[in-house]
Amino acid sequence: MPLLTIADAINQALHQEMERDSTIMILGEDVGVDGGVFRITDGLLKKFGPDRVTDTPLAESGIVGTSIGLAMAGLKPVAELQFDGFVYPAFDQLISHASRIRNRTRGKLSCPLVVRFPYSGGVRALEHHSESMEALFVHIPGLKVVCPSTPYDAKGLLIAAIRDPDPVIFMEPKKLYRSLKEDVPKESYEIPLGKARVMIEGNNATIIAWGSMIPVALKAQAVLAQENISLEVVDLRTLSPLDNETIFASIQKTGRCVIIQEGPRTCGLAAEISARITEKMSGSLKSPVKRVTGFDIIPPLLKSEEVLSS
Amino acid sequence: MPLIENFNPLTDKMFQVLDHEANVVRPELLPKWNDEKLREVYAQMLFLRLADFKLINLQRQGRCGSYISIEGQEAAQLGSGLAIEKSDWVFPAFRELGICYIHGVPLEKIALYWMGNEWGSNYEANVAPVSIPVGTHPLHAVGFAWAMKLQKKPTITISYFGDGATSEGDFYEAINFAGVMNAPTIFFCQNNQWAISVPRSKQTLAKTLAQKAIAAGIPGIQIDGNDIFAVYAATAEAAARARAGKGPTLIEAVTYRFGNHSTSDDATKYRAKDEIDYWRPRDPLVRFKLFLQKKNLWSEEWEQKIADEARGKILEAAKKAEETPRPKPDDIFDYLYAKPTPELEEQKAYLLKFL
Numbered sequence: 001m002p003l004l005t006i007a008d009a010i011n012q013a014l015h016q017e018m019e020r021d022s023t024i025m026i027l028g029e030d031v032g033v034d035g036g037v038f039r040i041t042d043g044l045l046k047k048f049g050p051d052r053v054t055d056t057p058l059a060e061s062g063i064v065g066t067s068i069g070l071a072m073a074g075l076k077p078v079a080e081l082q083f084d085g086f087v088y089p090a091f092d093q094l095i096s097h098a099s100r101i102r103n104r105t106r107g108k109l110s111c112p113l114v115v116r117f118p119y120s121g122g123v124r125a126l127e128h129h130s131e132s133m134e135a136l137f138v139h140i141p142g143l144k145v146v147c148p149s150t151p152y153d154a155k156g157l158l159i160a161a162i163r164d165p166d167p168v169i170f171m172e173p174k175k176l177y178r179s180l181k182e183d184v185p186k187e188s189y190e191i192p193l194g195k196a197r198v199m200i201e202g203n204n205a206t207i208i209a210w211g212s213m214i215p216v217a218l219k220a221q222a223v224l225a226q227e228n229i230s231l232e233v234v235d236l237r238t239l240s241p242l243d244n245e246t247i248f249a250s251i252q253k254t255g256r257c258v259i260i261q262e263g264p265r266t267c268g269l270a271a272e273i274s275a276r277i278t279e280k281m282s283g284s285l286k287s288p289v290k291r292v293t294g295f296d297i298i299p300p301l302l303k304s305e306e307v308l309s310s
Numbered sequence: 311m312p313l314i315e316n317f318n319p320l321t322d323k324m325f326q327v328l329d330h331e332a333n334v335v336r337p338e339l340l341p342k343w344n345d346e347k348l349r350e351v352y353a354q355m356l357f358l359r360l361a362d363f364k365l366i367n368l369q370r371q372g373r374c375g376s377y378i379s380i381e382g383q384e385a386a387q388l389g390s391g392l393a394i395e396k397s398d399w400v401f402p403a404f405r406e407l408g409i410c411y412i413h414g415v416p417l418e419k420i421a422l423y424w425m426g427n428e429w430g431s432n433y434e435a436n437v438a439p440v441s442i443p444v445g446t447h448p449l450h451a452v453g454f455a456w457a458m459k460l461q462k463k464p465t466i467t468i469s470y471f472g473d474g475a476t477s478e479g480d481f482y483e484a485i486n487f488a489g490v491m492n493a494p495t496i497f498f499c500q501n502n503q504w505a506i507s508v509p510r511s512k513q514t515l516a517k518t519l520a521q522k523a524i525a526a527g528i529p530g531i532q533i534d535g536n537d538i539f540a541v542y543a544a545t546a547e548a549a550a551r552a553r554a555g556k557g558p559t560l561i562e563a564v565t566y567r568f569g570n571h572s573t574s575d576d577a578t579k580y581r582a583k584d585e586i587d588y589w590r591p592r593d594p595l596v597r598f599k600l601f602l603q604k605k606n607l608w609s610e611e612w613e614q615k616i617a618d619e620a621r622g623k624i625l626e627a628a629k630k631a632e633e634t635p636r637p638k639p640d641d642i643f644d645y646l647y648a649k650p651t652p653e654l655e656e657q658k659a660y661l662l663k664f665l
Contacts, residue, residue, distance in 0.1 A: 025460070051460055054491075056487065056490075057483070057486055057487060057490055059483040059486065059487070061449070061479065061480050061483055062449060062480070062483035062484065062486070062487045065446065065449025065450060065452075065453065065480060065483065065484070066449050066450075066452050066453035066456060066487055066491075067453060068449070068450050068453055069449065069450035069451060069452060069453020069454035069455070069456065069457065069467075070453040070454070070456060070457045071453075072438070072450060072453070072454055073399075073453070073454045073457030073458065073461075074457065074461075075457045075460065075461075077453075089479075092443060092446060092480075093446065093449070093480075096443045096446060097441070097443075097446060097447070097450065101439075102645050102646070102647070102648070103428070103645040103646050104428065104431055104439045105428075105431045105432050105439050106428050106429050106431065106432040106641065106645050107432070107645050108431070108432045108433070109438070109439070110648070141646055142646045142647070144647075165647075165648035166647045166648055194651065194652075241651035241652065241653055241654075242653065244652065244653065245652070
């Protein structure tokens, strides 16, 4: 099996899905000729042409709004928004329409689209390029939210997201785009949405994390393993719907839980997971659930960011 | 097709086929309708007026939650609806009983929606559901039209929105995308002079709303929205342009909202009676009637007859809607996703325990 980065794996998934299904199209800023600012859509324009890989005007609400119409008409738009901090102009289209078309029409129409964007900090970037606001999307009924942390998962989850009949937000941890490689099967495969993965089994406590925080969780696991503390690491992979079953099974086993979240603390996804565990698993808990999260701050520019991540 | 491409929205006069006294000023642009068809279209317009009144009354009696009246905008919606094919897709805002009905949504479904039942938005017609956030849905019409172009289908789309919507950012994104993608779509702006309490003059300094098309590089035309023949001619030409691969058109149909913004609004607070008095003679139904009278196609008895027929159909539709059982509580959970999530199943089971 070839060794691929997350960036390679996503690119391969797009290639394979577009070959399989001619209704799939890619649209966004710089996704065509430039192959995307992170080169995620590299080579697709050449292979599939400008009708299926379309550079759009610079307007995020327009990208998502037209994607809704494309999806209602039976195509499968995979829209790229360039950075986490540029998603907000499209927020209205997501919360007011994409997530509601099926419900609004009681199933007569639907809106099967994928909106991909890079998120997370740690890449020495400008303001609006380092945000981890998954909670905003998880809070929206009618959307699904996916966040891979490995090349293998990135490919299988994106393929599943594209084949999903509902709107899916696909958040790509930009810090990890090219920082790790792993064996990724050449053939196409799906990783079902809504299923978390136990990455490492352990007995003393559960660490729950996703996306950019998985390497941090794995590091903590490795450090504590040397002190004979056995941590179980759960990668959520899908943030909405959450996989209660896997989370609860792990808590039942370990009785302790730490949730790691890059984004701001207040009302973050970690708070929701903590609440669910507290409500449903209090009998198994040996100690209160802990959160390790970002501060309630604006992601700082690199001079301060370096201090925080050192 | 000289009408749209030759129109200069900065300098040209609002396009009319009938003047305000129902004199034919552009005879070559009258639709080729025989007397029977003319009377049929008048009857449809009267039907829309009466259906609108019925829904207002149902709301006043507490039988509808809300309703948003189209009184005064019947020609804009009927004329444009007659100029497109049933296979085309309509993207309405919320003040759109006319176009929704004309394009095939059963009146009982429309009534059901305003009675507060989502199943009112579940029907066979090629009409997207009511879109309430102002100015957001023209983008959907553009995307849909773009898909039709990519799939080489002859279908076009048309979105309906008001003067206020043209101040929204999404409106600009929509006309701009449509231009770049050469999308087969029509932007049908019903400039009814009011966005709730804010008059047209406070929306923009632009002299016309049609001229906003210029910035997007697409044609724009300002028409008399209360002149059904002007509406029909302009929309038919815009539809033909779209189908011929010539791209989008922005139509500004100048009309007037006779009623309140909605059944929750009282326009007397912000609107002078003089203004309504000015517009009353410009009522599209009045003008159409005058046109028919000049052709000896109208009589008091005939009007009575078609009004009675309309009222009968409207009552029947309202009755059907009212007799529709309340939706199952499950429905509020079951259509979020193709398959409800485990969390939603759990929440539904919780609710059902109490019902």
